[in-house]
Amino acid sequence: MATVIIGARCLVGVVFLVSAVTKLRSSAAFAEFVASLRATGLVPARWARRVAVAMVLTEAAIPALLAAPVLVEVPPLLAAAGFALAAGLLGVFTAGLGLAVSRGVRTPCRCFGASAAPLGLPQIVRNALLTVTAAAGLVAVLAAGSAGTGQMHPATVAMAGAVGLVLAVLAISFDDLVDLFRPAVRP
Numbered sequence: 001m002a003t004v005i006i007g008a009r010c011l012v013g014v015v016f017l018v019s020a021v022t023k024l025r026s027s028a029a030f031a032e033f034v035a036s037l038r039a040t041g042l043v044p045a046r047w048a049r050r051v052a053v054a055m056v057l058t059e060a061a062i063p064a065l066l067a068a069p070v071l072v073e074v075p076p077l078l079a080a081a082g083f084a085l086a087a088g089l090l091g092v093f094t095a096g097l098g099l100a101v102s103r104g105v106r107t108p109c110r111c112f113g114a115s116a117a118p119l120g121l122p123q124i125v126r127n128a129l130l131t132v133t134a135a136a137g138l139v140a141v142l143a144a145g146s147a148g149t150g151q152m153h154p155a156t157v158a159m160a161g162a163v164g165l166v167l168a169v170l171a172i173s174f175d176d177l178v179d180l181f182r183p184a185v186r187p
Contacts, residue, residue, distance in 0.1 A: 001140050001143060001144050002144065002156075002160075003156060003159075003160040004136060004137065004140045004160075005079070005137060005140045005141055005144060006157060006160035006161055006164065007160040007161070007163050007164035007167070008083070008133055008134070008136060008137030008140065008164065009066045009067070009079065009082075009137065009164065010160070010161045010163075010164025010165050010167075010168060011130075011133055011164040011165075011167045011168045011171070012062065012066060012082075012083065012086050012130065012133060012134050012137060012168075013062065013063040013066040013067060013082075013168075014063070014164070014165060014168035014169075014172075015130060015168050015171050015172060016059045016060070016062040016063050016086065017059075017060075017063040018112060018168075018172055019059050019111060019112055020056050020059040020060040020063075022112050023052075023056050023059075023110070024056060030052065030056075032110055033052055033056075033110045034048050034049050034052045035048075036107050036108060036109075036110040037051060037052055039105065039107035040096070040100040040105050040107060040119070041100070041103065041105060042096050042099060042100055055089075058085065058089055059089070061082075061085065062082050062085055062086045062089070063082075064082075065078050065079065065081050065082030065085065066078075066079055066082040066083070066086075068082075076141050076144065076145070079137075079141045080138055080141045080142055083134050083135070083137040083138035083141060084134075084138050086130075086134035086137075087131055087134035087135045087138060090127050090130050090131040090134055091131050093111075093127050094124055094127040094128050094131055097119055097123050097124050097127060098124055100119050101119055101120055101121070101124065105119055106118040106119065107119060109123050109175065111123065112172055115175060117175040117178075117179070122174060122175055122178040123174075123175070125174075126171055126174040129171070130171060133167075
């Protein structure tokens with residue numbers, strides 16, 4: 001159970017950290033994110049900037065909540081809150097993406113900053129898998145209770161963390177991986 005918690009913390013935490021940082025790396029990147037929200041038609045234009053700020057702040061809070069129990073002696077409730085917030089936000093993202101795609105919206109996905117990939121099934125699948133991971137992390141933290149990750153062998157911790165990091169890189173690169181394996185279109 002503890003390895004699931006560590007791996008899920010790394011995976012979900014890194015994904016949200018990269019997501020927030022890429023949107024905040026410059027004023028132009030944030031403006032592109034706000035514009036992409038407007039283009040989906042899911043957020044009224046006058047609220048797009050406020051919603052974008054709330055989304056980025058929430059994305060930044062998730063890695064902090066997931067890392068806090070590792071960095072300092074605090075109850076695992078912070079990790080549970082981080083996983084619950086992540087699962088909820090990812091659920092909203094997945095539903096929003098599904099609605100936008102069903103309406104034929106083809107705006108570029110700005111989930112991880114600049115991207116030419118239009119919204120589509122790959123982003124929905126990625127977010128659904130991340131939602132399941134965050135929910136599994138939440139269940140594992142709640143099941144472990146105050147035992148948390150307990151006294152684990154350092155190699156086990158390192159391996160669980162490494163697996164989480166590799167999966168985070170795959171999630172962040174998901175659009176590129178889908179393009180890589182998509183059949184070539186012949187003229």
